[in-house]
Amino acid sequence: xxxxxxTAQSEDFSRWxxxxxxxxxxxxxxxxxxCVIIKPYGYEIWEGIxxxxxxxxxxxxxxxAYFPLFIPESYIRREAQHVEGFSPELxxxxxxxxKELEEPLVVRPTSETVIGEAFxxxxxxxxxxxxxxxxxxxxxxxxxxxxxxxxxxxFLWQEGHTAHATHDEAERETLQxxxxxxxxxxxxxxxxxxxxxxxxMERFAGALRTYTIEAMMRDRRALQSGTSHNLGxxxxxxxxxxxxxxSNTQEYCWTTSWGLSTRMVGAVVMAHGDDKGLRLPPKLxxxxxxxxxxxxxxxxRGAVMEAVERLQSALEDAGIRVHxxxxxxxxxxxxxxxxEMRGVPVRMEIGPRDVEKNNxxxxxxxxxxxxxxxxxxxDGIVEAVQSLLxxxxxxxxxxxxxxxxxxxxxxxSYDELRSIVADGDWARVFWDGDDDDEVSxxxxxxxxxxxxPFNQPSGQGKCVVSGRTTERVALFAKAY
Amino acid sequence: xxxxxxTAQSEDFSRWxxxxxxxxxxxxxxxxxxCVIIKPYGYEIWEGIxxxxxxxxxxxxxxxAYFPLFIPESYIRREAQHVEGFSPELxxxxxxxxKELEEPLVVRPTSETVIGEAFxxxxxxxxxxxxxxxxxxxxxxxxxxxxxxxxxxxFLWQEGHTAHATHDEAERETLQxxxxxxxxxxxxxxxxxxxxxxxxMERFAGALRTYTIEAMMRDRRALQSGTSHNLGxxxxxxxxxxxxxxSNTQEYCWTTSWGLSTRMVGAVVMAHGDDKGLRLPPKLxxxxxxxxxxxxxxxxRGAVMEAVERLQSALEDAGIRVHxxxxxxxxxxxxxxxxEMRGVPVRMEIGPRDVEKNNxxxxxxxxxxxxxxxxxxxDGIVEAVQSLLxxxxxxxxxxxxxxxxxxxxxxxSYDELRSIVADGDWARVFWDGDDDDEVSxxxxxxxxxxxxPFNQPSGQGKCVVSGRTTERVALFAKAY
Numbered sequence: 001x002x003x004x005x006x007t008a009q010s011e012d013f014s015r016w017x018x019x020x021x022x023x024x025x026x027x028x029x030x031x032x033x034x035c036v037i038i039k040p041y042g043y044e045i046w047e048g049i050x051x052x053x054x055x056x057x058x059x060x061x062x063x064x065a066y067f068p069l070f071i072p073e074s075y076i077r078r079e080a081q082h083v084e085g086f087s088p089e090l091x092x093x094x095x096x097x098x099k100e101l102e103e104p105l106v107v108r109p110t111s112e113t114v115i116g117e118a119f120x121x122x123x124x125x126x127x128x129x130x131x132x133x134x135x136x137x138x139x140x141x142x143x144x145x146x147x148x149x150x151x152x153x154x155f156l157w158q159e160g161h162t163a164h165a166t167h168d169e170a171e172r173e174t175l176q177x178x179x180x181x182x183x184x185x186x187x188x189x190x191x192x193x194x195x196x197x198x199x200x201m202e203r204f205a206g207a208l209r210t211y212t213i214e215a216m217m218r219d220r221r222a223l224q225s226g227t228s229h230n231l232g233x234x235x236x237x238x239x240x241x242x243x244x245x246x247s248n249t250q251e252y253c254w255t256t257s258w259g260l261s262t263r264m265v266g267a268v269v270m271a272h273g274d275d276k277g278l279r280l281p282p283k284l285x286x287x288x289x290x291x292x293x294x295x296x297x298x299x300x301r302g303a304v305m306e307a308v309e310r311l312q313s314a315l316e317d318a319g320i321r322v323h324x325x326x327x328x329x330x331x332x333x334x335x336x337x338x339x340e341m342r343g344v345p346v347r348m349e350i351g352p353r354d355v356e357k358n359n360x361x362x363x364x365x366x367x368x369x370x371x372x373x374x375x376x377x378x379d380g381i382v383e384a385v386q387s388l389l390x391x392x393x394x395x396x397x398x399x400x401x402x403x404x405x406x407x408x409x410x411x412x413s414y415d416e417l418r419s420i421v422a423d424g425d426w427a428r429v430f431w432d433g434d435d436d437d438e439v440s441x442x443x444x445x446x447x448x449x450x451x452x453p454f455n456q457p458s459g460q461g462k463c464v465v466s467g468r469t470t471e472r473v474a475l476f477a478k479a480y
Numbered sequence: 481x482x483x484x485x486x487t488a489q490s491e492d493f494s495r496w497x498x499x500x501x502x503x504x505x506x507x508x509x510x511x512x513x514x515c516v517i518i519k520p521y522g523y524e525i526w527e528g529i530x531x532x533x534x535x536x537x538x539x540x541x542x543x544x545a546y547f548p549l550f551i552p553e554s555y556i557r558r559e560a561q562h563v564e565g566f567s568p569e570l571x572x573x574x575x576x577x578x579k580e581l582e583e584p585l586v587v588r589p590t591s592e593t594v595i596g597e598a599f600x601x602x603x604x605x606x607x608x609x610x611x612x613x614x615x616x617x618x619x620x621x622x623x624x625x626x627x628x629x630x631x632x633x634x635f636l637w638q639e640g641h642t643a644h645a646t647h648d649e650a651e652r653e654t655l656q657x658x659x660x661x662x663x664x665x666x667x668x669x670x671x672x673x674x675x676x677x678x679x680x681m682e683r684f685a686g687a688l689r690t691y692t693i694e695a696m697m698r699d700r701r702a703l704q705s706g707t708s709h710n711l712g713x714x715x716x717x718x719x720x721x722x723x724x725x726x727s728n729t730q731e732y733c734w735t736t737s738w739g740l741s742t743r744m745v746g747a748v749v750m751a752h753g754d755d756k757g758l759r760l761p762p763k764l765x766x767x768x769x770x771x772x773x774x775x776x777x778x779x780x781r782g783a784v785m786e787a788v789e790r791l792q793s794a795l796e797d798a799g800i801r802v803h804x805x806x807x808x809x810x811x812x813x814x815x816x817x818x819x820e821m822r823g824v825p826v827r828m829e830i831g832p833r834d835v836e837k838n839n840x841x842x843x844x845x846x847x848x849x850x851x852x853x854x855x856x857x858x859d860g861i862v863e864a865v866q867s868l869l870x871x872x873x874x875x876x877x878x879x880x881x882x883x884x885x886x887x888x889x890x891x892x893s894y895d896e897l898r899s900i901v902a903d904g905d906w907a908r909v910f911w912d913g914d915d916d917d918e919v920s921x922x923x924x925x926x927x928x929x930x931x932x933p934f935n936q937p938s939g940q941g942k943c944v945v946s947g948r949t950t951e952r953v954a955l956f957a958k959a960y
């Protein structure tokens with residue numbers, strides 16, 4: 001909120017990010033290692049994300065429930081890959097109510113185990129399937145290197161957990177939820193994510209297949225923004241989730257899980273922000289319009305505020321989220337900078353001359369300077385603002401899509417891959433390597449397979465590492 | 481969900497409660513001591529509670545934020561009464577990321593300390609006040625005796641935390657939030673709570689004054705359903721929350737906190753339920769109307785389902801929450817019982833004859849049997865259902881109010897108090913006793929001071945214990 005300028009993205013993107021997060025008032029440092037406080041402005045973005053997803057989950061038949069924060073340590077150990085994946089990151093309660101616990105309790109890093117145990121109780125017959133549950137919750141993973149929203153020891157998320165009678169139905173669910181994530185990212189967050197499958201190495205611990213949406217940030221790094229897992233029968237076998245089939249036999253269920261977290265707030269910051277601060281897509285912006293009244297004396301103030309409040313009412317009645325910046329003792333210029341920092345999509349300025357002429361000035365956050373300014377009549381303000389918000393939403397998505405497409409390049413050889421990735425771009429390559437190959441590429445270039453995108457080219461090519469002919473391309477990039 | 485009848489309230493209320501909670505599918509047992517799983521049907525009631533409160537909080541200028549789950553142990557110790565109040569109930573993380581922590585982390589039992597520390601950073605001058613924050617979160621208190629919703633080791637709640645420039649402003653906030661709780665309880669939950677002040681002994685650990693809403697359950701026990709605390713300057717001093725006043729001096733803030741939890745779900749169960757199961761007030765019912773289609777063969781099915789789906793659409797378009805019970809292989813009678821157990825306010829039955837006559841049967845959950853049934857024309861279904869829901873909401877509140885008022889009796893002497901309480905009612909008495917007197921009444925009768933109600937009689941009387949003349953009455957009751 002100070003008037004100092006921020007570090008330029010081109011100078012130090014990582015520093016830019018940290019400065020923006022704190023100065024746009026999204027988060028504040030906390031006294032607990034690796035945790036941040038999500039401040040109201042950041043939390044409202046999260047509330048927008050929650051509302052957008054929750055609506056889509058419910059429309060597809062999912063119901064919310066709540067499971068315990070604590071998981072008996074023995075549960076985590078029941079699925080072999082799962083315990084291996086999560087053990088290094090667990091926070092453990094050993095004492096409670098003044099006594100040492102007989103069995104330590106793990107603070108949930110994710111809830112497959114405790115929900116698996118519940119499902120084994122709840123599911124008796126095919127009539128109980130599919131079981132479609134979602135949970136909004138906090139989880140804890142004791143990460144060594146943390147960054148606000150992107151990776152914190154505690155974070156907020158939703159985790160979906162479903163059980164099905166067949167593999168195919170579970171697979172359809174897994175893909176449906178990935179589509180919902182992508183639909184939300186594209187249409188609400190204006191982030192043109194790429195849908196694809198994770199490599200074996202990057203799979204969720206215990207999953208048959210993991211699907212992902214990958215987003216390109218403004219520094220061209222990839223951010224995994226949501227994942228959906230087909231868990232096969234692994235958890236069903238570990239937790240004895242069985243059903244009586246119509247054929248009167250006992251069968252193991254097929255389960256899925258899928259999650260999206262407060263990381264998405266970081267994605268919005270890094271996919272859209274510029275050197276002036278945040279740029280928020282209208283659908284997720286806590287305030288879609290900020291009104292800055294401009295006056296020099298009390299008589300001007302009266303006339304200006306009358307107009308401002310009238311316009312606010314009109315906009316709010318139309319369902320637009322409006323804030324009037326009434327702060328005394330701050331210049332309009334300070335306020336303009338401050339709201340640019342906070343990324344409000346539309347700024348409305350109203351001064352005495354605007355009142356006289358029955359006008360208002362609308363300024364777009366996504367197009368700074370004169371080009372983004374227009375004078376509109378107060379009479380048609382609702383329509384003008386609505387159409388501007390629609391255009392900003394569309395235009396931000398288009399910008400991000402152009403940026404993304406300009407920075408994904410086909411590489412025909414490992415040398416090309418290396419050079420593309422060294423430049424910071426994403427490389428698309430034919431890939432038929434094994435785990436070891438993937439590890440060496442990572443060690444040598446810093447890039448990982450973000451996904452095998454669903455959108456595959458037709459035709460074949462040679463794997464850039466093994467030289468084997470394959471039909472499958474992978475996207476390599478450095479990632480958060 | 482089975483057809484066995486439940487234990488009668490009159491026989492064993494506590495057993496009735498546990499049976500209802502599980503059989504109406506509000507909750508399920510969990511593998512973690514003292515924790516339950518909140519199942520979708522119970523969670524939807526909580527979502528209704530959240531929505532009703534959140535709307536009221538935002539309308540009065542509060543913003544949501546999120547603070548860390550973990551609190552450094554040393555923070556809890558900073559406010560002397562606070563640590564004494566909460567120490568016996570703390571769950572403590574001693575290990576994380578495979579190592580022993582240098583300082584153990586307490587799982588928050590409430591967040592005054594960590595939020596107090598944040599406020600001391602965020603507040604610089606009088607311009608930053610008032611600061612009005614709310615958090616929706618899970619908290620953990622390691623209670624010895626737990627019951628679903630009423631007292632669990634982990635529970636969900638909201639905790640409001642505000643800072644103000646003056647005592648009076650903090651007091652107004654404290655009372656405003658109590659009014660909001662009462663407004664929600666009365667108008668949404670149909671529970672006629674009594675607002676009042678807690679005695680010194682029952683105050684929040686570290687508060688100057690604690691206000692409460694007290695509800696009477698169907699066994700006549702009291703349930704403290706929400707509390708609002710004026711914290712004075714105690715936390716401001718412990719966490720150095722100061723502001724630069726307009727007079728250019730540094731002053732300590734005055735803070736408040738207020739909370740309402742998933743306990744309210746238990747309140748709804750116990751304030752309204754009967755021997756048939758839940759009775760949900762329409763405003764909080766996940767389904768306001770359940771439609772049970774009745775047919776004997778496929779040709780009837782076609783005609784009935786056509787009508788049922790048409791009526792469902794009409795009701796949903798009007799914003800009414802409707803569920804059609806399409807379960808095959810269950811008799812209408814089974815379904816009627818099942819939805820009575822789950823407390824759906826209105827049941828609609830449609831059979832072939834109703835289709836012919838363009839009728840539907842509406843049955844009220846709050847008035848069982850013929851008296852609560854009516855035939856209505858399908859043409860005016862939306863208006864009929866809307867007016868029925870309004871009437872049920874009103875009538876449930878009225879019932880609960882009559883029940884409450886019939887079971888609060890003035891006691892002129894300690895003997896009378898003792899006998900009223902022994903009968904299970906609440907006793908209203910003039911009270912000017914001290915802490916020791918309060919303890920002896922509790923030891924002798926099992927009753928505690930629920931509150932000094934805001935609604936005080938005019939005039940004076942003699943304290944039933946000390947014999948001193950006083951103007952103040954207290955409500956004594958056995959409580960959850």
